[in-house]
Amino acid sequence: MTAKLWITLAVLLLCYKGECQEAVLHVSDGALNKEYCLVYNSSWSNISDSLSSAVKYELVNLTYSLLCDAGGLLPVNLTGKAVAVMRGGCAFSQKAQVAQHLGAAVLLITSKENMVTPSANDTEYEKVKIPLALMRYRDFLDIQKVFFLRKMEAQLYAPPTPAFDVSILVMLALAVFTVGMGGFWSGAAEREKQNAGPVLSGGEERADSGDLSLYSPLKVLLFVVLMCGMLVLMYYFYKWLVYVIIVIFCLASATALYSCLDAIMNAIGCSKLSVTCGERSCSVRSLLLAAVCITLAVVWGVYRNEDRWIWILQDLLGVAFCLNFMKTITLSNYKICVILLSLLLVYDVFFVFITPFLTPNGESIMVQVALGPGAGGEKGDGDVVEVPADPSPSYEKLPVVMRIPRFSAWAQNLCGMQFSILGYGDIIVPGLLVAYCHRFDVWTGSSNRIYFISCTIAYCVGLAVTFAVMLLSKMGQPALLYLVPFTLLTSAILACSRKEFRQFWAGTTYQVLDSSREPLLPDGEAAYPSAVRKC
The missing domain is CATH 3.50.30.30 (Glucose Oxidase; domain 1)
Incomplete structure (x- = not known):
């Protein structure tokens, strides 16, 4: 199993901590x-x-x-x-x-x-x-x-803490920015591949950069089953596996940050300043970027439990990780998007709402794994909070969430910093669909990026609804329960209204003509009678 898959197993853990007393x-x-x-x-x-x-x-x-x-x-x-x-x-x-x-x-x-x-x-x-x-x-x-x-x-x-905090708006902006930039980067990479030359269709393609395309429903199903297995293993063997995930996150986030910074340098035209030594040459820019990224990842690994400031570095590495993931892992067509997002919606709801009836302490497996065993609490009549006897946490937390301090409780953090949190899975999973929409815009030659913009707006609205329900119900919500329907339905309705649903559904198994936008099958046979045969 590749490192990318193992990272994904840990990434899709999401939750939102409840109100404290x-x-x-x-x-x-x-x-x-x-x-x-x-x-x-x-x-x-x-x-x-x-x-x-x-x-x-x-x-x-x-x-x-x-x-x-x-x-x-x-x-x-x-x-x-x-x-x-x-x-x-x-x-x-x-x-x-x-x-x-x-x-x-x-x-x-x-x-x-x-x-x-x-x-x-x-x-x-x-x-x-x-x-x-x-x-x-x-x-x-x-x-x-x-x-x-x-x-x-x-x-x-007990100073009253308002249910709504500005940190929620900051989190919303951060998530939408990450999804939008990840989708934009994926579409830009697709345009570069088109400009570089024709790409064979069939859905199994791998870009030279190592990008991986998910194209098989069976592999998607296996992927979700592995996700479930990994989450259950984390629940029972947390104190050992958490260090494996932390090490993997350090390596993956450093690589992702390097990829993001390198892309920014290329976009602004920064020279690589290559130095030749004998028959070999190396890029001074690449060495400097690698040093910076490794240093930041190591600093996070060493000071990961310093709540007062380390959240800034964790969010930076998290944004880079999500961006690189959305650019690297591509979904080949809308059918795969529907299968993957629907299965993960069921996965999310089951491990948040159903598992509390199956665990001894009445805590959901997802919440307990995502927040760590020492951040759980006990099931009671009202809201429950657990504060460590030692302010320095004795348990490790998985680096799978964006964290923004609650500004309204900034001066009341005697018991510990309070955070608004959002799981990486709530960014990456819908983000893969947003990235597919932008690539489809590129395939169809859409200058206004209608699919990409519409799906990004749908994600923003879906996440806003998630936060609203969370505030009204005063309990954590499986965000994919709202994000998946909003993004899938919006993109499907748009494709139907533009009479492009067949192409949108099939994705890379079609080649789209610039003039007619009518797809052809990979072997050159017409998709339907009005299509033009292309040699």
Whole structure:
């Protein structure tokens, strides 16, 4: 199996992370202030939405106790105070009821483990009347260090994060740009091949540059089956295979970035500055570009878990990877486009919506693989978030998504950066159809690129609808559920309205005449009576 296929197996993992339930613990001694991350359940605990309206509580340290019962506590007055205890030993609701009985007004549960949105049975919800939240144990140790032997006051508040964030518009623009440029590049490469000389038809052609054309329905089906197998293997053997994918991504993205930059240099007419050494010559430009691309890929590989800034480099490499993929892997005709996109739509929906009923933790296989096992969460009544006990993630994430920080939460990232994300598969899969549309424009000599422009607009509208449904439903969506119908139907309706559907369906199995646009079969026989026989 080629490296391109293995890369594709990892690329088509897509998801969108749901809304978080995070709050802020503001600690002060009158002169010094510091804030820390909290995780709470909004349907269970009522917390103020601003610091100015938050009630002040004296903070009491009981982290030596699990507070599963009132025994073993040192004599202390907890009335109207915020009490911090250790996680474990019993349910959250039991700790809260004991704290209530002792007169506490707030319960903070310090955790050495990853913090998941606290939950309980429906009957337990009604018994707990005080706010309850989880915080990192390491943060509480920092509180003791910063406010050593001083009286501390605590305030809890949860700044509202709007459902809509500007990052969604940035993501939309980035995705549409990538799809449009990838389709344009594929069409431009097709025009160069035409200008270079006649190309034999039949659908099995390979360009001299190594471009690969998918032309067989059986191979497309096998490709999708391998995708399913790879995703399941990633689910069960994630901690080993994730490093294989990371290495492959570094190699593939460096190669893709080189291809993109080299094409840009050729377009602007930059000289290659060849240097001859004996009988061999090498291009100084190529060496410099290769050095830059390898360096960027290595930097990403080393600092891939630095959320504060590495997303910029990941998106750059991701855009290059998607562009090169759409230019390199071509679909020979619309029939193959329909088969591939339809199968991947079913694949996407199944692994997002159906697999939660089959997995032990109720999490979809696609979400768990794409975000990593440490970013999952647990199935609950409301939205669920998991925050690592150590801000430095202990798990690896697959480099299969574009990431844009949520600008509305930029100042609230105590628990970790929040991102709007879009899988590479949501760009590449429809992008292959957009690329085919542009190549068809080239074959038919369309000067206005009607198929390419229409399909790109359809992709933009489909992605906008995806984001709208996601915001309204407050849950992640399999984007191909919307993108595939929008792009396939738009291109098919356009071909029918222009009376070119037969040519559009058959693609490279026809040769299109410049004058009549009537296709001929590869052996020279007329496709239909009115066609002109060509020698």
